[in-house]
Amino acid sequence: MERSIRDLMETTENLMNKLNDIESRLPRFESTLNSLRKENEMLRIEINKINENLQDIMALYEVVSNQINPFIGVSKITATSLEKLERLESEYKKLKSLVEELTNDLMVLGSLYLSQLNIDLNKIIEEVIEEEIIKSISGDEDDTESNE
Structure with missing residues (x-):
């Protein structure tokens, strides 16, 4: 029985040493873990910035390539601009015809007025x-x- 107690004591002592060793390493593990978390967060932020920059570059590429390459489809911006241009052209044609009609009417009225007054x-x-x-x-x- 004495032997069992000694074995138990040795085992307990070994366990206590291991526990002390683990407790002494625990703050280093915590600081390492915190450091890794901070680095992970910084990497996440950097990846988000890179992603945003890449999206901006792709949008710019789309605008430039649509202006240069006729084989690429029309983007929303270009389509909107074309619609506005077509509306302006249509309004211009209407106004031009209206001015022509008014000019003709004035010429007819003027000639009638002048002929009535001899x-x-x-x-x-x-x-x-x-x-x-x-x-x-x-x-x-x-x-x-x-x-x-």
Whole structure:
């Protein structure tokens, strides 16, 4: 029995030594574990930054390649720009035709008005041109400009 007690004592002592050894190593393990966690978090942040940069580069690549390469499909940005351009072109055509119609209407109304008043527009234009030619030859235009 004494032997068993000694064996038990030795085993207990060995276990206590091992336990002390483990307890002494535990703070180092904890600090190493904390350090690894921090490094892991820093790597995760760096990977996220790299991922964001890669997405930005891919978006830029898409924009540039769509402008240069005609075989690549139309992106959402290009499609929106084309739609706006088509709408502007359509509005421009409508406004141009409206201005042409208004010009024609004014010319018709003007000629009707002038004919009702028996006014010869061509004769008036000729007279004004003739007066301006006479003024420019005689030098009267300089006098009227200095008076103004």
